[in-house]
Amino acid sequence: MRSKSVFIVFEGIDGTGKTEALSKLIPHLVTRHKEFSSIVLTKEPTCGSTGNKIRKLHRADIKDPELFFRLFCLDRSEHIERTIKPALKTNSLIISDRYAYSTLAYQSVQGIPKKTLQHYSFLKPNLVILFDAPAKTVMKRIYRRKKAPEVFEHTRFLENARQEFLKIAKKTKKPRFVVIDASKNRKTVALSVQKAVEKFLFDSSRNRF
Numbered sequence: 001m002r003s004k005s006v007f008i009v010f011e012g013i014d015g016t017g018k019t020e021a022l023s024k025l026i027p028h029l030v031t032r033h034k035e036f037s038s039i040v041l042t043k044e045p046t047c048g049s050t051g052n053k054i055r056k057l058h059r060a061d062i063k064d065p066e067l068f069f070r071l072f073c074l075d076r077s078e079h080i081e082r083t084i085k086p087a088l089k090t091n092s093l094i095i096s097d098r099y100a101y102s103t104l105a106y107q108s109v110q111g112i113p114k115k116t117l118q119h120y121s122f123l124k125p126n127l128v129i130l131f132d133a134p135a136k137t138v139m140k141r142i143y144r145r146k147k148a149p150e151v152f153e154h155t156r157f158l159e160n161a162r163q164e165f166l167k168i169a170k171k172t173k174k175p176r177f178v179v180i181d182a183s184k185n186r187k188t189v190a191l192s193v194q195k196a197v198e199k200f201l202f203d204s205s206r207n208r209f
């Protein structure tokens, strides 16, 4: 029997509210979508050893684009083999907070050549929800959180990463990208995300993996 799994990713620069929108969406999906045997919530960098290493290097303020590119790709291949592929076999709805488009956007701004990034291949998701907001807006939110800003959280860097994400969304035919205006209030953002996911699940219900 063919699996009816769906793989969705949430992307966007830091501070756009992906994680919060995800936490609001999950209870809704759990109640509404009994057709899935499970709803798998996952993230990148992962909580495995490579993901933890990445977080440690970020905290130490290490700046080595090549090293980060290699580590993000390694973390992703482990993520795909250990979490995503097994879940795809079991009629699951998998949602990842960040995925390969973060590498294409962030590592491009860090200076990894476009050619290298163009050759980077990965398992394609079915849908990408792109949280979009100006870097100035997200920086205000980041400072309000009072935590020390992470290594990538600087306005110019984030605005460049945002523009990369928008370019990717514009030129990618498959998977479908839905761009959400993440500068709106939390309730509006959560509702837009819910609508986009519901629309996709409805449209694709007869034609899955």
Ligand code: TYD
Residues within 6 Å of the ligand: 014, 044, 045, 055, 072, 098, 099, 100, 102, 103, 104, 106, 107, 150, 152, 153
């Ligand atoms: P983040 O989503 O903040 O994860 P956590 O809360 O666990 O630290 O991601 C950490 C940073 O890593 C964020 O600034 C984006 C960056 N990043 C990349 O540069 N490339 C990637 O491929 C990924 C997945 C993340």
